[in-house]
Amino acid sequence: MTRSSTATPSARPEPESHHDVDFAQVMFRRADVESRRAAMYAAQAQQEGAAGLSGMERQARERDAVISAVVLVQASVEAFINWTHIQAGHTVNSMNFKDRGRAITTSAAILNPTATEPFAWETAEDDFFTELNKWRNFLGHASPTSRNWLRDLLVERGEVPPGASDSQMMELLTAPLAARFVDTALTLMNRAAKAIGTGAPFSNGAWDAPDELAEPPLLEDPAALRSLLRVTLRRTGFLSLPADELSRELDRQRAGQTGLWVRWRPGRRRRPGRWTVKRG
Numbered sequence: 001m002t003r004s005s006t007a008t009p010s011a012r013p014e015p016e017s018h019h020d021v022d023f024a025q026v027m028f029r030r031a032d033v034e035s036r037r038a039a040m041y042a043a044q045a046q047q048e049g050a051a052g053l054s055g056m057e058r059q060a061r062e063r064d065a066v067i068s069a070v071v072l073v074q075a076s077v078e079a080f081i082n083w084t085h086i087q088a089g090h091t092v093n094s095m096n097f098k099d100r101g102r103a104i105t106t107s108a109a110i111l112n113p114t115a116t117e118p119f120a121w122e123t124a125e126d127d128f129f130t131e132l133n134k135w136r137n138f139l140g141h142a143s144p145t146s147r148n149w150l151r152d153l154l155v156e157r158g159e160v161p162p163g164a165s166d167s168q169m170m171e172l173l174t175a176p177l178a179a180r181f182v183d184t185a186l187t188l189m190n191r192a193a194k195a196i197g198t199g200a201p202f203s204n205g206a207w208d209a210p211d212e213l214a215e216p217p218l219l220e221d222p223a224a225l226r227s228l229l230r231v232t233l234r235r236t237g238f239l240s241l242p243a244d245e246l247s248r249e250l251d252r253q254r255a256g257q258t259g260l261w262v263r264w265r266p267g268r269r270r271r272p273g274r275w276t277v278k279r280g
Contacts (some may be wrong), residue, residue: 020038024080025204031072033212035182038065038175062175067139069178072187074136080189087198097133119195125188
């Protein structure tokens with residue numbers, strides 16, 4: 001491996017260069033939340049399918065959550081690696097993700113000079129970085145090169161046929177893939193943190209609040225509904241909403257008897273129309 005640095009294993013960073021904020025923890029926590037949300041959407045899609053519905057909307061939300069998880073996992077891993085270099089005072093001139101990842105061997109030697117053996121990524125871990133980086137580039141860039149790199153990898157692994165379309169590759173973005181990426185990153189980064197002795201585990205603070213996984217319907221909340229209608233009124237001009245009708249339908253919504261949907265009813269003879277809330 002070729003890399004350029006301004007630090008050596010014997011050079012410990014001065015106190016004023018010390019940096020103790022690992023932003024990887026923030027991004028990993030969000031990746032974990034998105035992975036769990038993907039699993040929730042996948043389960044909902046299955047339930048809809050069992051009820052004879054298409055489940056397409058839930059599947060779309062699952063894929064959105066998976067995309068977010070993959071991008072955030074890659075960002076968190078890269079942030080952890082960069083944070084380790086900062087801790088060591090080790091400047092890696094290459095901006096390539098894989099080069100900076102391999103250069104962690106030097107930073108580990110600086111931070112933990114008494115280690116019995118040098119820290120380095122195992123082959124399987126290095127392969128994971130390749131897979132993660134190619135997925136991230138595929139999702140984050142529109143270049144044919146990024147798409148071809150991922151396609152070649154997936155064909156080699158037998159996950160898609162030769163000449164697979166972008167859509168065929170996107171079909172692999174499922175909740176299990178997001179969970180695998182999150183779990184693998186957690187294992188790898190915690191192993192590195194322990195070996196390097198940085199004192200900040202990758203998962204520190206990576207808890208999920210219950211409300212981050214819940215998805216309450218917007219129109220069940222009267223305050224949220226009023227806010228939505230206020231925005232609509234500002235953009236469309238003067239309208240009226242019968243309060244008694246809204247209250248009645250909200251009561252039915254809470255009782256699980258009906259959903260809510262808003263319909264524009266135009267007035268006659270150029271009179272202003274009104275928003276009405278009807279049974280769903």
